[in-house]
Amino acid sequence: MEDRRARFEELAPGLVDPLRRFLARRTDPATAEDVLADTLLVCWRRLDQVPAEPLPWAYAVARHCLANAERSARRQRRVAAKVATMDPPATATPGPSGDGAGGDGALDAALAALRPADAELLRLWAWERLEAAQIAQVLGVTPNAAAIRLHRARQRLAAELRKSAPVSGHEESREGRSR
Structure with a gap:
């Protein structure tokens, strides 16, 4: 004991x-x-x-x-x-607000747009700083499966962030052009 x-x-x-x-x-x-x-x-x-x-x-x-x-x-x-x-x-009282996570609004929105499994995988990788083999242990999958899922989740997150990000670079001028 x-x-x-x-x-x-x-x-x-x-x-x-x-x-x-x-x-x-x-x-x-x-x-x-x-x-x-x-x-x-x-x-x-x-x-x-x-x-x-x-x-x-x-x-x-x-x-x-x-x-x-x-x-x-x-x-x-x-x-x-x-x-x-x-x-x-007799009277209604408001419940607690917020999710406790805080952080960047664009990132929060992008994570919210992902499937819950992808968002959790990314949180384990980014917030908890786990490697694919460790993520595999947390999720109960093989290290190879975790690495593949992480890669795909990162791609999905990048796509979500591109949707909400302002267009960078120069805007094309249409001045003096006829359509």
Whole structure:
């Protein structure tokens, strides 16, 4: 038991900050902290399964914990909606705004236009600075598949960014020309 505890105490400090940043980019601060706690609990429970390079594995665990939290939140919203139709509140209060990710509006719009799987892949690559082999571990695919998906996702993102970017270079003058 002491060996297990010592291993976890050695492992956890290196995971907390990267996982906190990973989750903060994907959800609101309160949910991020709850999911971080759930992720660390899973790491403790499955300590014998943690590989030598634990961060990509922990990212995968965090993704699953976040998906569970989002499903739970959706269920709670559905129940609240049912209750509100049966017994509507006296006044409505606005919910939290924003996605917690912040950043450039054009990039946010381009990422939002992509398929969720492509956007997540790009976030793992750009924000978490993972290589294709590490992304493969997080997503549960082969390194080759991750590299191909990353290449295609980057191409799709570039195309989305070109759609929203102003045209660069010189505009062609039509002065003095007849059509």
